[in-house]
Amino acid sequence: MSKVIKEEKIIKEFNTVGKNVEKYDGLPLATGQPLFTDDIFLPNMLYAKIMTSPYPHAEIVEIDESEALKIPGVRIILSYKNTPRIAHTTAGQGYPEPSPYDHFMFDKKVRFIGDRVCAVGGDSIEIVEEAISKIKVTYKELPFVLDPEEAIKGDVIIHSEDDISGVYDKNRNIISHVEIPIGDVENELKESFYKIEEEIYFTQPVQHTPIETHIAITYFDEYGNLIVRSSTQVPFHIRRILSKILEFPMKKIRVIKPRIGGGFGVKQELLIEDICSLMTIRTKRPVRMELTRKEEFISSRLRHPSKIWIRIGADKDGKLNVIDLKVLLNNGGYGTHGPTVLFNSGSKTLPLYNKVKAVRFIGDAVYTNLPVSGAFRGYGATNGYFALESAMDDLANLMGIDPIELRKINHISEGETSPIFEKLGEGKEGITQYIESSALSKCIEIGKNEIEWEKWRGKRVRNGNLVRGVGMAIMMQGSGIPLVDMAGARAKLNDDGTLHLFIGATDIGTGSDTILAQILSEEVGIPYEDIKVYSSDTDFTPFDTGAYASSTTYISGGAVKRAGNEIKRKIISYASKLMNENPENLIIKERSVVNIITGEKISLKEIGERSFYDFEQEQIEASASFVSPKSPPPFAAHFVLIDLDLETGKIIPIKYVAVNDIGVIIHPNLTKGQAIGSIVQGLGFALTEELIYSKKGVMLNPSFLDYKLLTSVDIPEINVKFIETYDPTGPFGAKSVAEININGPAPAIRNAVLDAVGIKLNSLPMTPEKVFKAILNSGIKI
């Protein structure tokens, strides 16, 4: 307990951290400033578009561009015939990437409907579209496979190229395979009194749907440098991959990320920048490409559809003995993010129940001839939690105990570890870590009261055709990738006493520019308003791996805190010479360096001015980096109250409660927004969102009319609460919040349906049609 009290003291001492300072880009965004990639005008710009494959699997026999090239204004056509063939992954990950090198800028083969065939650049988008309609491509259709269980039979081989690497088994279309047994799984299952065996869960393909689709504008500056202005989550990875596949010096590439209109993982990927860049290099003209909404659906990235098997065994008293989890991911035509999403479906879920005697994770990420899956908020954990947290409720039902009690007996707590941390990392082995902060038990208790669990649970209250049910799920995530994610930060003092902060960190709408400025403000002791932030420019800001893996607050924040500490030391050291005082007696307060003994002070403005012009002249500045051996997990407990309409099968969420332990909160409003945004995306994943394919692999609903996102009228009352803990490894005790809350809605709602009508819905999304059929099949009297 003493530790908790001490932590509360630390939390209370903050000046800027924990305050709702004005979002750095809030007013510019609210007033429609030209902040986004497309909001500039460049003369002489070309428009580019990709011609995509109409077949799920085919060889390109011939591309005849002759008619297209006759159209006035067509300037360039790129295809396999005139582009470098360099195997790479489109995944923007730390180098060397865990994803296989199985992608080429253009190939002689197409592997899904929506795959690249060629690309056209011309004076207007209309000219380009006309040109694409005139390009004659002769295909040799190949047998195709859409189902990963069929794909691993190897009758159809999707990647047989000799010059690709990193694929586990090309002959069986297996991108990545993992098999981690800890303890004797079969024996523990045999010995267990209660068992859930061979339950199978299905998750569907869904898309991130950032409202700004992928867009890039490339051009040469006055010095012949290639400028890549792109809506990306990973500017430094984009620069690295571009340099490699364009065979263009990295020194001459500058990637700039302006404001971006949403990411959620889909922009952790090189999807269009290579084509724009090569067109600019070849034509010397600016080039712009923006995916249409349809192209965003079919040709960018999705969440992996998955099939998940789970077996759980427990003692008579509810203590879990064993979890056996098997995951099959449908990666589509390319292997981007396959190994890591696969590993994360186990590594982010299984440690939650760490007291088991045996645990096994078996997984495969598999090629098929469907559109490609990649990174999506939650990153495999979302799939894994649907199975794990559903199975936990089935086990509680079997035992006849409250599912909350079952979780309380078994979940991981502060000071504990799990062997999974060591065995499962990012497509390879992981790193042992102990939980240094967790308020999960408290989150569960508070959420239970808030949802009025006892009032609703098991009561099946009827109101006409509506039956009420309540369900819950618990979850954890991580904060960055240990010993992989690295961030740099630089701060400099100006002659008006303000600071400039330079960070590679990529604000994708999350508010990271804001919270990183807060961290600098807190550390140095200057007002937030006195900090100007420059971020995500590969020429002018230090390196940062980018916005993914819930890493920015923790990793980039760690770098900013260190840079702040260093510049504070330098400012005080400089002031100590000016004031002829021991640095130990000086602090920064109220825009000044203050002598705590005499009260004498000297303003930061004066320090800035004199450092520039007349006393021991130097630029007072500091640079720092941060990389962590840990990835402290945030925790959450989610509860949902639903009405199930027995006549229509519609599930109506009434109230949603999410209680989070994300460490110390840097900005309450932005934090709340991350949580609610995740929950609503998670509700869509649970209830309505699904991309549907024909038997020939055609995506049938690539539009906002037919792909059902929740809107403002569809959302329940959402109540988000935070229990602050202090993680000793995070900046001011912070962990992360970006992803965790997307994991809860699917299992919590599924468990609420189980409570309401006793039906197990193990296939997402839980549409009225599916629910209604399940009710009919169950023989429940309406």
Place this chain on the structure above:
Amino acid sequence: MIINFILNGEEVNYDAYPGETLFELLRRYHHYEVKGNNCKTGECGACTVLIDDKPIPSCTLLVGKVIGKRVTTIKGIGDIDNPDLIQKSFVEEGAIQCGYCIPGIIISVEGLLRKNPNPTKDDIKEALSSHICRCTGYVQQIEAVEKAIQKIKEGK
């Protein structure tokens, strides 16, 4: 074809192409405050502007339809030096994440309040339902609108 309309209180004469939408015209004349161009069917709502007092996605509107009308973009609501209460509320309540959908949403809120200065929560939800915001989950946006209405009533 030269077309004439009132844009944010000023008369403009813009040279429109045949078949051009209002969105395309505005962007071509560098009105970058109008965001969004990827659905082209009015499904996402990001490019919404007021035509007279009615919120309409500008990507669905042929330019001929706005001749002689009042067109209001977010710039006509308030700018960075002089934002209006709705814009300020959105910033204060954490209703903005990436911000791409925000100009269109604020336009729809303005349209709602011009029609009905005392909307219920359901009215607000209804007004926002023609927009897709993938970041926020709408809750803080609804709260921001309620707060703005409160402030307007208090004359702040």
